[in-house]
Amino acid sequence: xxxxxxxxxxxxxxxxxxEGYHAVSTSKIAKHAKVSEGLIFRHFNNKxxxxxxxxxxxxxKVAQMxxxxxxxxxxxxxxxxxxQTPFNLLPKNYGFWKLQYxxxxxxxxxxxxxxxxxxxxxxxxxxxxxxxxxxQEAILLHNILDMVGIRLMRREWDKDSSFxxxxxxxxxx
Amino acid sequence: xxxxxxxxxxxxxxxxxxEGYHAVSTSKIAKHAKVSEGLIFRHFNNKxxxxxxxxxxxxxKVAQMxxxxxxxxxxxxxxxxxxQTPFNLLPKNYGFWKLQYxxxxxxxxxxxxxxxxxxxxxxxxxxxxxxxxxxQEAILLHNILDMVGIRLMRREWDKDSSFxxxxxxxxxx
Amino acid sequence: xxxxxxxxxxxxxxxxxxEGYHAVSTSKIAKHAKVSEGLIFRHFNNKxxxxxxxxxxxxxKVAQMxxxxxxxxxxxxxxxxxxQTPFNLLPKNYGFWKLQYxxxxxxxxxxxxxxxxxxxxxxxxxxxxxxxxxxQEAILLHNILDMVGIRLMRREWDKDSSFxxxxxxxxxx
Amino acid sequence: xxxxxxxxxxxxxxxxxxEGYHAVSTSKIAKHAKVSEGLIFRHFNNKxxxxxxxxxxxxxKVAQMxxxxxxxxxxxxxxxxxxQTPFNLLPKNYGFWKLQYxxxxxxxxxxxxxxxxxxxxxxxxxxxxxxxxxxQEAILLHNILDMVGIRLMRREWDKDSSFxxxxxxxxxx
DNA sequence: TATGAATGAGTATTCATTCAT
DNA sequence: GATGAATGAATACTCATTCAT
Numbered sequence: 089x090x091x092x093x094x095x096x097x098x099x100x101x102x103x104x105x106x107e108g109y110h111a112v113s114t115s116k117i118a119k120h121a122k123v124s125e126g127l128i129f130r131h132f133n134n135k136x137x138x139x140x141x142x143x144x145x146x147x148x149k150v151a152q153m154x155x156x157x158x159x160x161x162x163x164x165x166x167x168x169x170x171x172q173t174p175f176n177l178l179p180k181n182y183g184f185w186k187l188q189y190x191x192x193x194x195x196x197x198x199x200x201x202x203x204x205x206x207x208x209x210x211x212x213x214x215x216x217x218x219x220x221x222x223x224q225e226a227i228l229l230h231n232i233l234d235m236v237g238i239r240l241m242r243r244e245w246d247k248d249s250s251f252x253x254x255x256x257x258x259x260x261x
Numbered sequence: 262x263x264x265x266x267x268x269x270x271x272x273x274x275x276x277x278x279x280e281g282y283h284a285v286s287t288s289k290i291a292k293h294a295k296v297s298e299g300l301i302f303r304h305f306n307n308k309x310x311x312x313x314x315x316x317x318x319x320x321x322k323v324a325q326m327x328x329x330x331x332x333x334x335x336x337x338x339x340x341x342x343x344x345q346t347p348f349n350l351l352p353k354n355y356g357f358w359k360l361q362y363x364x365x366x367x368x369x370x371x372x373x374x375x376x377x378x379x380x381x382x383x384x385x386x387x388x389x390x391x392x393x394x395x396x397q398e399a400i401l402l403h404n405i406l407d408m409v410g411i412r413l414m415r416r417e418w419d420k421d422s423s424f425x426x427x428x429x430x431x432x433x434x
Numbered sequence: 435x436x437x438x439x440x441x442x443x444x445x446x447x448x449x450x451x452x453e454g455y456h457a458v459s460t461s462k463i464a465k466h467a468k469v470s471e472g473l474i475f476r477h478f479n480n481k482x483x484x485x486x487x488x489x490x491x492x493x494x495k496v497a498q499m500x501x502x503x504x505x506x507x508x509x510x511x512x513x514x515x516x517x518q519t520p521f522n523l524l525p526k527n528y529g530f531w532k533l534q535y536x537x538x539x540x541x542x543x544x545x546x547x548x549x550x551x552x553x554x555x556x557x558x559x560x561x562x563x564x565x566x567x568x569x570q571e572a573i574l575l576h577n578i579l580d581m582v583g584i585r586l587m588r589r590e591w592d593k594d595s596s597f598x599x600x601x602x603x604x605x606x607x
Numbered sequence: 608x609x610x611x612x613x614x615x616x617x618x619x620x621x622x623x624x625x626e627g628y629h630a631v632s633t634s635k636i637a638k639h640a641k642v643s644e645g646l647i648f649r650h651f652n653n654k655x656x657x658x659x660x661x662x663x664x665x666x667x668k669v670a671q672m673x674x675x676x677x678x679x680x681x682x683x684x685x686x687x688x689x690x691q692t693p694f695n696l697l698p699k700n701y702g703f704w705k706l707q708y709x710x711x712x713x714x715x716x717x718x719x720x721x722x723x724x725x726x727x728x729x730x731x732x733x734x735x736x737x738x739x740x741x742x743q744e745a746i747l748l749h750n751i752l753d754m755v756g757i758r759l760m761r762r763e764w765d766k767d768s769s770f771x772x773x774x775x776x777x778x779x780x
Numbered sequence: 781t782a783t784g785a786a787t788g789a790g791t792a793t794t795c796a797t798t799c800a801t
Numbered sequence: 802g803a804t805g806a807a808t809g810a811a812t813a814c815t816c817a818t819t820c821a822t
Contacts (some may be wrong), residue, residue, distance in 0.1 A: 090781075108367070110283035114817060124783045129818060131781095192415065193363050195279065224427040228405065231412075235404040242371065254397040263806075287792060297808045302793060304806090436802075454713070456629035460796060470804045475797060477802095538761065539709050541625065570773040577754040578747065585750075588711065600743040609785075633813060643787045648814060650785090 093131050095121040100138050105183040108190065109139060139197075146188060147202070149181075154206050163213035168261040170210060170229065174237040175252045186241040203230065229259075266304050268294040273311050278356040281363065282312060316370070319361060322354075327379055336386035341434040343383060343402065347410040348425045359414040376403065402432075439477050441467040446484050451529040454536065455485060492534060493548070495527075500552055509559035514607040516556060516575065520583040521598045532587040549576065575605075612650050614640040619657050624702040627709065628658060662716070665707060668700075673725055682732035687780040689729060689748065693756040694771045705760040722749065748778075 099121035103112040114135055118125040132138040157169045177185055191197040207226050214222035232255070239245040272294035276285040287308055291298040305311040326346065333339045350358055364370035380399050387395035405428070412418040445466035449458040460481055464471040478484040499519065506512045523531055553572050560568035578601070585591040618640035622631040633654055637644040651657040672692065679685045696704055710716040726745050733741035751774070758764040 092782080106368075108281070108283055110281055113815075115815080125817090126784065126819080127782055133818095135817065190366050193366070194281065221427060221430075224424065227424065228427070228431075231405055231408040232401065235408040239404075242365065244371075251397065251400060254394060254401070257394075258401075265807075286790075288790085298792090299794080299809070300807060306793095308792065438803080452714075454627070454629055456627060459794075461794080471796090472798080472805070473803055479797095481796065536712050539712070540627065567773060567776075570770065573770060574751065574773070574777075577751055577758075581750040581754040581757075597743065597746060600740060600747070603740075604747075611786075632811075634811080644813090645788075645815075646786060652814095654813065 092121070092123050092127060096123060096128055096131060096138070097142060101142050101187060102183050104139065104142070105187040105190065109194070114138075142184075142187070143191070143197075145184070149184065150202055153177075158205060158209055160209075163216035164261050166209060166213040167217070167229070167259050168256070170206070170233065171252065171255045171259065171261065174233050174240055175247050175249070177237070177240065177247075179247070182241055185237065189238055189241055206230070265294070265296050265300060269296060269301055269304060269311070270315060274315050274360060275356050277312065277315070278360040278363065282367070287311075315357075315360070316364070318357070320375075322357065323375060331378060331382055333382075336389035337434050339382060339386040340390070340402070340432050341429070343379070343406065344425065344428045344432065344434065347406050347413055348420050348422070350410070350413065350420075352420070355414055358410065362411055362414055379403070438467070438469050438473060442469060442474055442477060442484070443488060447488050447533060448529050450485065450488070451533040451536065455540070460484075488530075488533070489537070491530075495530065496548055504551060504555055506555075509562035510607050512555060512559040513563070513575070513605050514602070516552070516579065517598065517601045517605065517607065520579050520586055521593050521595070523583070523586065523593075525593070528587055531583065535584055535587055552576070611640070611642050611646060615642060615647055615650060615657070616661060620661050620706060621702050623658065623661070624706040624709065628654075628713070633657075661703075661706070662710070664703070666721070668703065669721055672696075677724060677728055679728075682735035683780050685728060685732035686736075686748070686778050687775070689725070689752065690771065690774045690778065690780070693752050693759055694766050694768070696756070696759065696766075698766070701760055704756065708757055708760055725749070 096117065100112075100117050103117055103120060114128050115125055117138070118128055121128075128135075128138060132141055153173065157166060157173070160166045160169060207230050210226035210229055211222045214225040219225045236245070236251065240247060245251070269290065273285075273290050276290055276293060287301050288298050290311070291301055294301075301308075301311060305314055330339060330342045330346070333342060380403050383399035383402055384395045387398040392398045409418070409424065413420060413422075418424070442463065446458075446463050449463055449466060460474050461471055463484070464474055467474075474481075474484060478487055503512055503515045503519070506515060553576050556572035556575055557568045560571040565571045582591070582597065586593060586595075591597070615636065619631075619636050622636055622639060633647050634644050636657075637647055640647075647654075647657060651660055676685060676688045676692070679688060726749050729745035729748055730741045733744040738744045755764070755770065759766060759768075764770070
């Protein structure tokens with residue numbers, strides 16, 4: 089991938105994440121990426137194509153994030169790692185994750201159950217640990233951590249929040 | 262308030278909630294409200310003014326939603342009512358609440374403090390109930406219910422979800 | 435004429451003179467006149483009608499300004515009075531005269547020879563005073579004084595300019 | 608400069624001069640220039656920018672017009688040339704000069720100082736020729752010629768007017 | 781690959797004007 | 802006479818996209 093193409097992707101990710109897909113013009117993206125506006129269309133056909141190119145990385149990044157959890161055999165360790173996950177996201181990737189969260193509100197962009205394997209694994213872990221309602225527990229924890237991610241991405245919290253330690257104590261992991 | 266003004270507000274609420282502020286044109290709003298486009302500007306000055314008019318109701322509606330909780334004296338009952346809150350939102354108001362959630366992603370419209378009184382009350386209730394870390398517990402439950410709201414508004418769950426009952430059992434209320 | 439009608443005329447005169455007919459909206463006029471926008475149309479039918487109502491006064495005011503000159507019998511005194519004319523315009527009427535000058539640039543508003551009787555009188559006076567080319571002299575002086583008016587209305591000069599005295603000396607009147 | 612950009616400038620000059628800046632819409636300019644309306648904004652940012660681009664030529668054209676006068680050493684010849692100036696303006700440039708005159712009525716565009724060097728030169732010439740009040744004489748002649756320009760641009764006179772010859776005789780040049 | 785001129789449909793907003801009260 | 806709600810066309814300007822180079 090050429091330099092300029094990457095510049096476009098980076099600029100678009102940043103702007104889409106912080107100002108919103110519809111609020112950002114291709115001209116603005118071109119200016120931020122320091123390329124001509126035409127180049128965006130040569131590389132990505134149209135504005136939506138640019139968004140899709142950004143989103144294509146998503147599955148891979150999600151998989152990469154989930155791998156150490158899905159391959160963990162110790163149920164306690166599964167829960168531990170799950171809790172750590174949002175707090176361990178790298179600030180340099182916040183733009184990317186912020187965009188993921190935001191797009192869930194756009195009807196056109198419906199990413200279904202990317203998290204299903206994670207929830208299943210959590211359910212298995214809770215079952216192993218003797219929870220009475222492992223499925224609901226899994227959903228609950230997933231919800232908690234989704235919201236933690238949202239708070240972090242929106243900068244309502246910072247990554248050193250004491251909330252992580254609290255969750256560890258709460259879940260005894 | 263005249264009929265037409267209300268039509269505009271209703272159409273705008275609906276469209277902003279479902280398609281997004283930036284994705285909806287004033288011309289589209291006018292068509293949905295069956296009024297001339299000019300009337301929007303006579304009543305609200307500009308597009309942002311229209312959004313602000315919608316948001317003005319928000320504080321009132323939030324206060325109305327929180328009142329029965331804030332005036333509740335029985336800590337157990339506080340937690341009960343808190344858990345019920347998102348599930349009790351009326352579907353006819355989903356558009357309104359959806360818009361509230363969406364706008365939290367717009368920097369200008371994120372007022373995280375609006376829920377402070379609720380969190381304080383929850384903290385008080387958890388303390389009364391003997392929780393070891395009432396502040397963190399309050400934050401936790403607030404997060405859970407915020408996420409429940411999100412799931413409901415996005416129609417990922419429906420209001421009869423078994424999750425409510427699960428939370429009741431979990432919190433023993 | 436009612437108060438409100440006069441308010442409209444005064445506001446329109448002021449705004450047309452200082453900002454230009456096309457640059458001023460009926461809504462702005464209504465605000466300045468502190469009346470409803472609809473009233474403008476009840477009284478003057480349309481924006482152009484408002485301008486025409488203002489202009490109707492013009493002929494009368496011009497006639498009033500010219501009368502003492504046209505009825506003067508002493509040729510020297512004619513030239514004297516002519517030279518004084520622009521300097522004697524009342525500042526409170528500057529808006530009115532400014533508008534007259536401005537409208538001469540609008541093709542739609544061509545008021546031709548309103549000044550013909552004045553020029554004829556000047557020609558007569560110059561002839562009496564023994565000028566070799568009384569017609570050209572009349573045109574010349576008319577031009578000079580037209581330009582003096584312009585400078586005064588545009589506030590490039592003030593009414594106490596030494597130029598008046600200079601003209602008196604020059605024309606020996 | 609591309610063809611289309613020049614078309615826009617030419618159309619705008621023509622329309623602004625004859626109908627007035629505020630009375631002409633960008634859509635009309637685009638139609639006259641036979642380009643898309645958007646192109647105006649790509650080249651000049653906004654309507655005012657278009658006007659400013661036109662006005663930028665002005666200083667150069669004024670300088671060009673004044674040069675032969677300012678470099679003339681013979682005082683008689685200075686006055687001669689000054690008198691000829693407005694009559695020598697090329698009809699194909701009338702639009703340009705008309706616009707200059709018109710804009711002097713717009714507060715934002717009134718630059719009265721542009722003629723200062725000319726007036727100074729005239730004052731010098733009148734002094735050399737033994738005038739008693741050379742400064743006032745200079746102002747007077749400047750006024751006369753400004754008004755001549757106005758009459759010509761407004762087509763109230765034509766360029767072969769006998770007035771030029773009259774002025775030559777009058778000033779003995 | 782990359783540019784930047786060019787387009788035409790669309791955007792928010794303003795305008796002169798009408799009309800019911 | 803006077804208001805202010807309401808309209809629809811127009812306005813300045815932006816947008817995503819195309820195209821010649």
